[in-house]
Amino acid sequence: MKLLEELKLKNVTFKNRIAFPPMTTAYGGGNGVHDDLFAPQSIAFYERLAKGGTSYVVIGDIPTCNTFANSRSKVTSRDDIPNLKLLADTLHKYDCKLGLQFFVAECDVEEMSRLIAEGKMAEARAIMRGHDYPLVISAEKIKEIVELTAQSAVWAHEAGVDVIQVHGDRFNGVLLSSTLNTRTDEYGGSLENRMRFALETVRAIREKCPEIAIEYKFSMRTVNPDGSIRGNGGLNLEESLIFAKELEKAGVEMLHVAQANHTSQSEDTMPPMGVQPYGFTTAKYLDELRKVVSIPLCAVGRIINPNTVEAILEDGMADMVSLGRSLLCDPDFVNKYAEGKADEIRQCISCNKGCLDSVMASTFCQCSLNPENGYELVREIVPASVKKKVAVIGGGMAGMEAARVLALRGHDVTLYEKTYRLGGQVNIAAVPPRKFEMRRAIDNYERVLPKYGVNIRLGCDAAKEDLSGYSDAVIATGAKNKDIPVPGHDESYVFSAWDVLDGKSIVFGNVAVIGGGLVGAETAEFLANIGAKVTIVEMLPTIAKDEGVTVRPTLMKDLESHDVKMYVNTRLLKIENRKVYCETVEGDKKIESILPVDFVVMAVGADGYKAELPGFKGNIYYAGDCAGERPSDISHATKSAYDVACSI
Ligand SMILES: Cc1cc2nc3c(=O)[nH]c(=O)nc-3n(C[C@H](O)[C@H](O)[C@H](O)COP(=O)(O)O)c2cc1C
Numbered sequence: 001m002k003l004l005e006e007l008k009l010k011n012v013t014f015k016n017r018i019a020f021p022p023m024t025t026a027y028g029g030g031n032g033v034h035d036d037l038f039a040p041q042s043i044a045f046y047e048r049l050a051k052g053g054t055s056y057v058v059i060g061d062i063p064t065c066n067t068f069a070n071s072r073s074k075v076t077s078r079d080d081i082p083n084l085k086l087l088a089d090t091l092h093k094y095d096c097k098l099g100l101q102f103f104v105a106e107c108d109v110e111e112m113s114r115l116i117a118e119g120k121m122a123e124a125r126a127i128m129r130g131h132d133y134p135l136v137i138s139a140e141k142i143k144e145i146v147e148l149t150a151q152s153a154v155w156a157h158e159a160g161v162d163v164i165q166v167h168g169d170r171f172n173g174v175l176l177s178s179t180l181n182t183r184t185d186e187y188g189g190s191l192e193n194r195m196r197f198a199l200e201t202v203r204a205i206r207e208k209c210p211e212i213a214i215e216y217k218f219s220m221r222t223v224n225p226d227g228s229i230r231g232n233g234g235l236n237l238e239e240s241l242i243f244a245k246e247l248e249k250a251g252v253e254m255l256h257v258a259q260a261n262h263t264s265q266s267e268d269t270m271p272p273m274g275v276q277p278y279g280f281t282t283a284k285y286l287d288e289l290r291k292v293v294s295i296p297l298c299a300v301g302r303i304i305n306p307n308t309v310e311a312i313l314e315d316g317m318a319d320m321v322s323l324g325r326s327l328l329c330d331p332d333f334v335n336k337y338a339e340g341k342a343d344e345i346r347q348c349i350s351c352n353k354g355c356l357d358s359v360m361a362s363t364f365c366q367c368s369l370n371p372e373n374g375y376e377l378v379r380e381i382v383p384a385s386v387k388k389k390v391a392v393i394g395g396g397m398a399g400m401e402a403a404r405v406l407a408l409r410g411h412d413v414t415l416y417e418k419t420y421r422l423g424g425q426v427n428i429a430a431v432p433p434r435k436f437e438m439r440r441a442i443d444n445y446e447r448v449l450p451k452y453g454v455n456i457r458l459g460c461d462a463a464k465e466d467l468s469g470y471s472d473a474v475i476a477t478g479a480k481n482k483d484i485p486v487p488g489h490d491e492s493y494v495f496s497a498w499d500v501l502d503g504k505s506i507v508f509g510n511v512a513v514i515g516g517g518l519v520g521a522e523t524a525e526f527l528a529n530i531g532a533k534v535t536i537v538e539m540l541p542t543i544a545k546d547e548g549v550t551v552r553p554t555l556m557k558d559l560e561s562h563d564v565k566m567y568v569n570t571r572l573l574k575i576e577n578r579k580v581y582c583e584t585v586e587g588d589k590k591i592e593s594i595l596p597v598d599f600v601v602m603a604v605g606a607d608g609y610k611a612e613l614p615g616f617k618g619n620i621y622y623a624g625d626c627a628g629e630r631p632s633d634i635s636h637a638t639k640s641a642y643d644v645a646c647s648i
């Protein structure tokens with residue numbers, strides 16, 4: 001098993017081939033904008049990765065120049081050594097190596113600090129938005145940054161840090177780019193000049209801190225399946241091959257080969273499900289690099305399961321594999337694999353909801369499928385003091401998660417599901433274009449629940465069963481598609497979005513989808529893709545307003561390319577004689593429209609549904625959509641179920 005073999009880099013020995021890539025987690029940052037790398041939650045998260053068998057953890061975006069933020073995630077003075085040492089010592093307990101990704105932002109953070117200190121917020125914000133710092137900063141100042149970075153490497157090494165990863169994006173990515181870099185001095189123009197900052201940084205670290213291993217985040221512009229170029233900063237393949245050789249000569253010991261990114265284009269590097277192929281930066285690009293350098297290569301990007309990792313390593317495509325979101329989803333990836341329990345690995349679905357979207361929404365990384373992620377200090381499965389017989393009612397995400405945790409705690413668990421399949425709403429959420437990967441969320445449970453001893457009763461209505469043998473029941477019966485009492489809502493040609501996605505109701509021709517939230521927009525996209533002429537009627541000003549930054553652009557593009565008509569600020573008045581009557585508010589005006597339809601699909605939300613258990617005398621708990629004030633998302637389902645299961 002190549003995955004479990006050691007890898008040597010200079011004088012660092014990684015105990016296996018699985019790394020955690022640089023990732024801004026926003027743990028301990030309070031407002032989520034800046035991490036506090038040394039906050040207890042942050043340390044607990046990294047320790048959890050190490051405990052699960054990961055051999056190398058890289059901490060993302062560590063500045064080596066003073067920042068404007070009150071952030072402790074930086075290495076800018078000797079004072080940072082004790083905190084760093086705490087982190088290094090914590091990981092080393094598990095023989096996990098620590099890397100720091102040194103980066104320079106695209107804005108003048110020191111100038112911004114000064115303006116903020118003087119209360120000149122508007123000017124500071126303008127600097128932050130500008131992203132043109134690499135183009136206007138003086139050559140002298142660039143050389144100063146190089147020296148500061150080398151000095152930071154010395155302090156990091158003193159603290160016990162094993163590897164410095166030089167960030168190839170952001171400031172550096174702009175300088176490298178043939179399209180963004182418009183400088184006319186020694187840092188702009190020819191490839192030699194554009195590479196100068198990166199190579200000077202590597203050489204300076206090597207010279208000032210000869211003992212530390214150096215990795216380089218090798219950010220490449222890749223080619224999309226449709227032939228277009230992906231990524232603004234960074235280099236294309238041709239220039240990359242020249243650059244890789246220069247980095248090797250300058251002293252880099254490993255290339256972390258990744259998709260080039262530039263601020264505010266997160267979908268480039270962290271594509272959601274279905275948008276980019278699995279391993280999108282791996283095969284072709286690594287093979288080409290392999291021909292020109294002899295240092296180890298590390299692969300990253302949408303690598304989900306251990307068989308793929310093994311194949312990448314066995315075939316020699318890469319020497320190490322970084323798993324980002326996959327390790328948030330299951331930090332025990334390596335240990336489970338080593339113990340012959342690869343089938344128990346919880347596989348990431350690339351939804352981006354709990355991780356990236358949470359960071360963007362100023363909270364913190366908390367995988368939707370893994371309730372412990374982001375809560376490592378407070379959530380842990382411990383054996384139950386009294387083993388009980390527990391019935392879980394409902395086989396959706398909440399029911400499955402409750403059953404998993406209850407079983408792991410030693411309870412005797414039976415899971416009742418009324419239909420003949422597990423998964424609940426995920427079964428329909430997986431139907432729209434690009435969403436099929438959602439099914440992995442169900443597969444994960446289908447593999448482990450029987451193994452953990454959960455008795456699964458499909459096609460079984462618990463309300464009609466004799467539950468007298470159970471002391472406790474967890475009701476996780478989810479939600480029902482909402483109906484609204486507008487005139488005509490009960491016409492024969494009006495169906496619910498859930499029934500349409502489930503295939504229970506088939507529609508065609510002119511279809512009005514009422515509601516342009518997540519379900520409505522995705523149902524509209526699904527119908528447009530199978531040939532319907534679709535119109536969305538939405539009361540709010542924005543379609544799919546709660547969709548994440550990496551998902552919404554593709555969705556909107558697809559709706560537009562299928563000529564889906566979108567009425568926003570528009571209220572449904574009535575449905576009559578195969579016509580939808582609605583009213584659009586535009587300033588002071590109200591404009592009425594009449595849309596001829598063959599079918600109407602209602603996507604106006606959901607109501608929680610709590611099943612009754614007549615005659616059941618034991619303790620009752622609720623989890624998932626039927627537990628909260630109103631139905632929520634997968635993250636809420638798994639977290640609420642986990643917590644309920646831990647309380648029994
Ligand atoms: C929440 C989040 C934060 C990230 N922060 C960084 C970062 O600070 N620096 C960086 O180079 N890459 C960052 N990345 C990109 C990851 O290192 C990685 O390349 C990307 O997630 C693709 O790998 P994966 O599919 O295994 O998650 C981040 C990714 C995520 C999801």
Ligand code: SF4
Pocket residue numbers: 325326328329347348349350351352353354355356366367368369370
């Ligand atoms: S939230 Fe979604 S994308 Fe992020 S780690 Fe979890 S499953 Fe993967």
